[in-house]
Amino acid sequence: MRHSLPEPFSKFKTEGTTENIAMKPEDHIVIVGAGTFGLSTAVELLRKGHRNVTLVDGYAVPSPLSAGNDVNKVFQSTVEDEFYSKLALESLERWRSDELYRPAFNEVGIVYGGVGEKAIEEINRRFELLDKSDVAVKKLDTPGDFSSVVKFDGKFQGWKGYHQLTHCGWTFASLALENVYAKCLELGAKVVTDRVDRLLYEDETGRCVGVKTFSGKIIKASKVVICAGANSIGLLDFKGQLLAKCWTVGHIKLSDEEAAPLKGSPVILNIDEGFVFEPDCNNELKFCNEFPGYINMENGESIPLYRDEIPSEAKAQMRAFLHQIFPEDIACRDFSVAKICWCTDTPDRHFLFCEHPDHEGLVLGTGDSGKGFKYMPIVGDYISEIVLKGNGSLDDDKRKCWGWRPEQAEHRDIYELQHRMGGLNIVKDLKEIHDWTS
Numbered sequence: 001m002r003h004s005l006p007e008p009f010s011k012f013k014t015e016g017t018t019e020n021i022a023m024k025p026e027d028h029i030v031i032v033g034a035g036t037f038g039l040s041t042a043v044e045l046l047r048k049g050h051r052n053v054t055l056v057d058g059y060a061v062p063s064p065l066s067a068g069n070d071v072n073k074v075f076q077s078t079v080e081d082e083f084y085s086k087l088a089l090e091s092l093e094r095w096r097s098d099e100l101y102r103p104a105f106n107e108v109g110i111v112y113g114g115v116g117e118k119a120i121e122e123i124n125r126r127f128e129l130l131d132k133s134d135v136a137v138k139k140l141d142t143p144g145d146f147s148s149v150v151k152f153d154g155k156f157q158g159w160k161g162y163h164q165l166t167h168c169g170w171t172f173a174s175l176a177l178e179n180v181y182a183k184c185l186e187l188g189a190k191v192v193t194d195r196v197d198r199l200l201y202e203d204e205t206g207r208c209v210g211v212k213t214f215s216g217k218i219i220k221a222s223k224v225v226i227c228a229g230a231n232s233i234g235l236l237d238f239k240g241q242l243l244a245k246c247w248t249v250g251h252i253k254l255s256d257e258e259a260a261p262l263k264g265s266p267v268i269l270n271i272d273e274g275f276v277f278e279p280d281c282n283n284e285l286k287f288c289n290e291f292p293g294y295i296n297m298e299n300g301e302s303i304p305l306y307r308d309e310i311p312s313e314a315k316a317q318m319r320a321f322l323h324q325i326f327p328e329d330i331a332c333r334d335f336s337v338a339k340i341c342w343c344t345d346t347p348d349r350h351f352l353f354c355e356h357p358d359h360e361g362l363v364l365g366t367g368d369s370g371k372g373f374k375y376m377p378i379v380g381d382y383i384s385e386i387v388l389k390g391n392g393s394l395d396d397d398k399r400k401c402w403g404w405r406p407e408q409a410e411h412r413d414i415y416e417l418q419h420r421m422g423g424l425n426i427v428k429d430l431k432e433i434h435d436w437t438s
Helices: 036-047 082-097 117-131 143-150 173-186 229-234 256-262 312-323 373-389 396-402
Strands: 029-032 053-057 073-075 110-114 137-140 160-164 169-171 190-193 196-201 208-213 218-220 223-226 243-253 267-270 274-276 284-289 337-345 352-355 362-366
Touching (some): 029 036, 029 208, 036 053, 036 173, 036 373, 073 082, 073 373, 082 373, 117 137, 117 160, 173 373, 208 223, 229 243, 229 337, 229 362, 243 312, 274 312, 352 373, 352 396, 362 373
Parallel strands (some): 029 053, 029 223, 053 190, 110 267
Antiparallel strands (some): 073 169, 110 160, 137 160, 208 218, 243 337, 267 274, 274 284, 352 362
């Protein structure tokens, strides 16, 4: 994999700048990637009065490669650890109140379930936390309990779980991207539709001073922010801190009569089998299977591979999940959409939000670890503060969790499950997959 090597461009040296000097509103900030983290960062910089922001992406917004360009994403307010559960509640307030995000938020609740021993243990842990809070929650122990909530007389074999009625649901992801992008343009952001080929550095100091695109365009900057998701690894040597992984997505088309009773229904999320949403405005029913993910290793890096197909084994897992919930004629229907979606994991699944320790002027806003979209309203707040004020703008916990930490990747096991479950409970390389289907 070719990383962006320091290319000497001394003629672009930024005179008189040092690490601790505050940025002026007119200083140029270039954000590489106009997806979830990039747009969130851009709009918060502009809202804070910065006047010179450029977004660079190889595709028009919303990019077909952005993990956030989707009809819906799950919003959970209680997740695997306390740190991100607190962050989710902070984000929830913005989903509810911010004019850019409120139209895309659907607080319909979530029906949680689990089948395997570890999944049921995690379900019980989350239920106990919620039961002690002011969140409305109801235990579900039998197939009849689940059927009464999801409006279908499903099988739900071996399912144990609960129904969380508030503080969760789903987000209309692509609408949120479009709303934020429109606000960025309104506030004066510039947009360059071109892929970044490499970062540019001063030859004497190693300071990052801009980017060069594949078309040959050179864009000078006081600060460069990498928000390129799974494609971040093409721009910089992250010392093994980023590992691109993909998951599989399917849709089934429903009739008006089939879709009507499901409108406004809660998300169904079985943490070791899969999740499904209410149908969208086009009666498309979206679902995913739960498993630890696929990688695509080439020369020591996992490289995103985009195709509108999925491994046949994933389709079989999706079918099995659908059969637990829906009537046979829906569960067996042809898929109208089948695709893979890429994210990028850090070794500990904490974000990577920090200044680069060796390249002044370079800020990292990546490492979504498969959970980034629910935090879209607030991640830009944190990344923009790092851009404007440095790592010291974060509190001690966030600075420790989100900092540059290559030591964690020194002996990284790329096949580690990272607290994910489902399917065969293994991480697989796409090169091992020979049977694909649409």
